[in-house]
Structure formats: C-alpha cells, structure tokens
Amino acid sequence: MQLRLLGQAAGMFAVTNVDDLVVLALFFGQAAARRGGPARVVAGQYLGFGAILAASVAGALGAGFLPPAVVPYLGLLPLLLGLRAAWRTWRGGADDEREATVEHPGVLTVAAVTFANGGDNIGVYVPVFATAGAGTLIMFVVVFLVLAAVWCLVGRFLATRPSIASALARWGHVLLPLVLVGIGLAILLRLG
Template sequence: MLSLVALAVGAFAATNIDNLFVLLAFVAEARGRTGRVMVGQYAGSLALIAIAIGLAAMLTSLPPGYVGVLGVLPIGVGLAKAWARFGARNHANGHADDPALAGRYAGPGASSWWTVAGVAIANGSDNIAVYVPLYAGHSRADCTLITLVFVAMIGIWCAGAIWLVNHPLLGAPIRRYGTALLPLILLVIGASVIAQNNTLHVLFGL
C-alpha cells in the first residue's frame, strides 16, 4: 500500500510541477481571497482524473500484460521533458515554468474559478498521459486509493502555492531543481507500469 501511495504521489507531483507556477500566479492575483482559486483547481484536476479513469476503463478489455504498454506514455513525456530541460533547445523552452509567463493567464482582476479550472484542464495533457496507464494497471480498490491520494495532493498543492506566495524567494530553487527531477520521476513511473503488468515477459518472453 505504501508503495502505491508513493507512486501516486510521484505521479501527481511529476505532472503538476508546471501547473504549480500557474497556480502561484492565480493565488498572488487573488490577494488573500484564494477560495475561488482552490475551487477552480479542484474542479479542473478532478475533471482530468475523471477523464483518465474513463479512458483507463475502456482499456480494461486488453489482454493481461498489454496494459503495461501504456507505460511508454509517461516514459515518452519524461524523455521529452529531459530534452526540453537539458537538451540543445533548453533556452528556447525554458520559459514554460516562468511565473511571469504563467501570469499571462491571469487578468487584471481576480480570475474566476472556472478560469482556474480551464487552465488546469488545458495544461493537463501530461496528467492524462501518466494517469491513464496508472489507473489501467491497477485493481478497482487500488484505483480508489490512487484517487484519494490525488484528491489529497490537490489540497496540498493549493496550500503549498499559498505558502510559496508568502515566501517568493523559494520559487527560484523550486523551478531549478524541481523541473530537473521531473524526467526521472516520469521514467520511474513508466517503468513501474511496465514491470507491474509483466509486459516485457508477455511481449518478448523476458
């Protein structure tokens, strides 16, 4: 159970680092009135979870072992993020987690909850790519636990954003080291999905 909780926490954190900086902009914009930001973040994140559960349910008809092929999705996302972070185009793509860029989502006044939700959903392609194989490769009871962890992590993410807004100097090291760990976390999640479904043995006899 603890390993599954750790996997779910890692999946959530790895796919929501970028969104954290957008969330920081919304919280800063709200100037203490953060209720609508939290509602919007929950609404958008829960919508992504529901989409992932629905897609995973459609894949349950796959033969045992083949579900693990979906592990290539988080691995692919991790490799792409590694190239963006460390590759030749690092400087060209390095503004994705810049709070100043994230601020373009925030208008001159406090944003509505549905604006926050819409941005969370729009930034959710990575979430879907990681959540679907995670849900598809586990039992219904495990999926319930994963969902509960995700719901708790949404609250932690909102609380963390509020705390960081009050300590703006901490944003720079989080951007520097947090994004550097993203590719590794995603690669581990993808490999875990493949291993748990015994996919290499089913496909290649390994």
C-alpha cells in the same frame, strides 16, 4: 501493502504536479488582493484537476478492454512524455505553460490552466490506473483529491515566499522528465 500504495500514490501525485506548485503560487499571488480570490483559485484547481482525474479514469477503464499482453505497453506513454519534456527542457521550452496566467484569475481560468498544465498527467495516470484494481484505483483518486488541497495550501504559502517559488521554477522542469521516464520504465518492466 496499503501503506506502500499510499506512498506510491502520494509520490506519483507529487512528481506529476510539482510544476503546478509554481502555477498555483502565481495564481494565489495574483488573487490575494481580490475578495474571494484565493477561494476561486482553489475551486479552479479542483475543477481542472477533477477533469484530469475523470479523463484518466475513463482512459483506464477503456484500457481495460485491451488484451492483457498490451497493457504493459501503456508504459510507453509516460516514457515518451518524459522524453518529450526532457527535450523541451533542453531546447528551452519549459516555461510555456507558466506564461498562461492572467492578472486576476477566475475559477474557469485556473481550471483551464490546471487542465492544460496537467495534460501530461493523464498520460501517466491512465496506465497506472489501468493496471490497478478497483479498490486501488479508488484509493489513488481519494489520495489525489486530498493532496490537491495540500497543493493549494503549499501554493498559497509559496505565493508569499518568492525565493522558494524561484527555486521550484528553476528545478521543477528537470525533475518532471526524470520521473516520467522512471514511471514509464517501471510500468514496462513490472508488467512486461
């Protein structure tokens, strides 16, 4: 059971943050020439992702005040976000967030872009967190924080491999809508 939950947490983190790998790779590429630049990118990533987690946990705790019959309908949020992301991809707007980079990113710049780029993550995390028990919620948060470090390592690796970064940029926007719709449907069907 715990191994399945760890896998679910890791999978949810990976699919909701796949687009963040491209952004991190860009930031690491821009920060490489500056002393302490990579450390600023990591700090900004944690600050921004920490804000996403805080907003998600707060939203989930607020959702705990909802009647139990209403909670499954929180699955509509990731479903709608997935459909919106699919629509934006189809209409050609998938690169909007990636254009928000600057030449030498600082901690606050990375945090702001991470938070803005991960705003849809909140919509996915809140219903999942709201339906999880306290122990499971804590496990999700810990796994997400550990995987944020892994994402930083992978982003730094990608910054030195342009062909890999190009492939992620090309296909990440296709995978994300599919996964969001899947998460939304799973919440609706599992709890509805």
